[in-house]
Amino acid sequence: MKGTRAAPAAVAGAFTAAQLALVGTGMGLGWDETVYVSQVSPHAPAAFFSAPRARGVSFLVAPVTSWSSSTELLRIYLALLAGAGLYLALRCWRGLLPVPVLALAGGLFGSLWVTLFYGPQAMPNYWVAVGALVAVGCFLRAQGDRGDRGAAWGLAAGGALMALMRPTDAVWAALPLCAALVCVRRWRQPRLLGALALGLAAGAAEWIVEAYVRYGGLGARLAEGSRIQGGLGWHLAVGDQLRSLGGRTLCRPCTSAMPDVAVTAWWFALPVLALAGLVVAVRAGRASGTLLALACAASAAFPYLFLIGYAAPRFLLPAYALLAIPVADALARVVTVSKGYRRTPAVVLVAAGLAVHLAVQTTVLEHTVHHSSAARRDYARAAADLHRLGVRPPCLLTGHQAIQIAFSAGCASAHTRGHNANTTAGRITREARSMPVAALEPSGDRPPSYARTWRPDRLGRLGVYEGYRAYLAPVRAAESHRS
Incomplete structure (x- = not known):
């Protein structure tokens, strides 16, 4: 009995270990991570913080990033937190479902490549998922015992965690x-x-306070967030989400071919198994809780399937976390309801399906980690x-991929156009009189007008871009020859 009760803790521990083993600690910061971390890191000036973002992730990482620039330490810290978060979320469902079902739900959610990949990253979505699990579980517990x-x-804590990370997702x-x-x-x-x-x-x-201080009101911030996200409205993004399952962390624009059916099969099986879990719950007399979990999952997924023109x-x-509950209930029922000569085939079938699922998820994760690293x-x-x-702090970078490179270099970043526009060409040229400034562009792209007389230097390959160039402001270009 004690071993059964400890199953969710074991699953959470395995989840943390899998993050450290399969994702590792050596992967550098991504674009969004850089924005969040730079807000509380003394390593470089804070990057531009756009309207849709919330500062929950910055608060989450501050205990480490406020005094250390070690990415390895940050990854370990976040992996441990992610495991603890999963365990606490599952604990909130104790008494509502059998413990083995909860452990299986945690294992199903924690074994998805996207969960493992983002667990140790400074990103908000995993924590919205944890908050959703906590909120729904505590809601049902409070209804069962007033x-x-x-x-x-x-329930309040789950709502606060979701809203701290992504207020609109929380709603x-x-x-x-x-x-x-x-x-x-x-x-x-x-x-x-x-x-x-x-x-x-x-x-x-x-x-909300920041909305009034920086944007002129809550409505203005929401409108600006909608603009940055391409204009929220009716967009059928289901196909885009399917394309992203092959390991694309951001599908914008999403024009690539569909992944192999082996990669997407679990996505089609997910709603079927969730509905099967609802049937199991109806027969067990706990349909209302499962219906609520399904409703919250559908509501959380709706804007990203139908209201946004790209996918990640x-x-x-959050939807996967909530759907894991009825799916685990359905799979557990298949195994436990089978008796006699039917039991062994049922166990073998479920075990084989889970083994194939794990193999696929691990393969996609390995590919994604390799590409991102x-x-x-x-x-x-x-x-x-x-x-x-010669571009050393204090310094300023602008142009393509400037945010990530600037943080690594200890520089400030600025943009005159696009979603991260926060300065003007005149201001950049004025800054070039007092500090090293460089404009970054892929080879073949023309530099901005103010940098066309600046000296180009080749930086080599950057991600999918060959022949990247840095255009150095002329005053500092001359100084770099003497250094």
């Missing part, structure tokens, strides 16, 4: 909870509605090349 104050506080994930508290008579509890509202408001408070697999992590090494090498060219 005297359980801890569950009410857990979508919490909509079914709010609807249930208002529309379902036997679930109407003003204290739970207050707890959820308090949690969401507490988590989003900084984001991490966007659906290689690209991020290129950025670190480019930063070293810029140092050799």
Whole structure:
């Protein structure tokens, strides 16, 4: 019995170990990670923080990045936190489902390549998923025992975690909870509605205050966020999400071929197994909890499947976390309901399916880690090349991929166009009079007008770009010859 109770903890520990073993600690920071980390790191000036972002990730990593620039230490810290978060989220479901089902749900969610890949990264989506699991589990516990104050506080904490990481995602994930508290008579509890509202408001408070300070209001910030994301509206992004399952961390634009059917099969099996889990729950007399989990999963996934014109697999992590509950329930039922001569084939079938699933997920993860690590090494090498060219702190980089390279080099970054526009050409040329400034462009692309007389230097390959060039401001270009 004790071994069974410890199963979720064992799953969480295995999840942490798998992150460290399969993703590793040597992968450099990605674009979004750089933005979040730079807000609290003394290593380089903070990168431009656009309207859709929230500062929850920056708060999460601050205990490490505020005093250390070690990416390895950051990865270990986040992997440990991710494992602890998964364990606490599963604990919130204790008493609602059998412990083996919870352990299987944690294993299913934690074994997805996208979960393993983003667990040790400074990104918000995994933590929205943890918050969603906590919120739904605590909601159901509080409904089952109206005297359980801890569950009410857990509901507030889950809402706060989601809103702290991504306020808009928190609203979508919490909509079914709010609807249930208002529309379902036997679930109407003003204290739970207050707890959820308090949690969401507490988590989003900084984001809302910043909206009025920097953007002129909440509506203005939401409108700016929509513009940056390509204009939120009716977009059928289901195909884009399918294309991203092959290991594309960002599919924008998403014009590549569909991955092999072996890579996407689990995605089509997911809703079928989730509905099977609902049938199991109906027969077990706990349909309402499963229905709520399914509703929250569907609500969390809806904007990323139908309202945004591009895809990233991490966007659906909250939905995957919630769907893992009924899927695990269905698979466990297949094994336990089979008796006699049917039991062995059922166990073999489920075990074989899970083994194939794990093999596919591990293969995609390995490919994604290799590709991402290689690209991020290129950025670190480019930063070293810029140092050799005389571009050292205090310095400023602009142009393509400037944010990642600037952080590696200890420089500030600035852009005159695009989603990260935060300066003007005149301001950049003025900065060039007092510090090293370089404009970065792929070979074949023309530099910006203010940099066309600047000296070009080859930086080599950067990710998918060959022949990358840095255009050095002329004053500093002359100084670099003397250094």
